[in-house]
Amino acid sequence: MSFFQGNQNSFILLVVLFVLLVIVGNNYPTGQGYGYGGGY
Structure with a gap:
């Protein structure tokens, strides 16, 4: 089983990772996440 069988599965995987x-x-206490969820 692979996550890259189709474009739809790949898109879903990217959404989940995002x-x-x-x-x-x-959840970072210091607010220094990956830029999207962290505080500036």
């Missing part, structure tokens, strides 16, 4: 990055950024 959401995870935002969540991790929001």
Whole structure:
């Protein structure tokens, strides 16, 4: 099973990764996440 069988699956995977990055950024105590969720 591969996540790259089709464009739809790849798009979903990218969306999931993006959401995870935002969540991790929001959870950083110092606010220095990946730029999207962290405080400036």
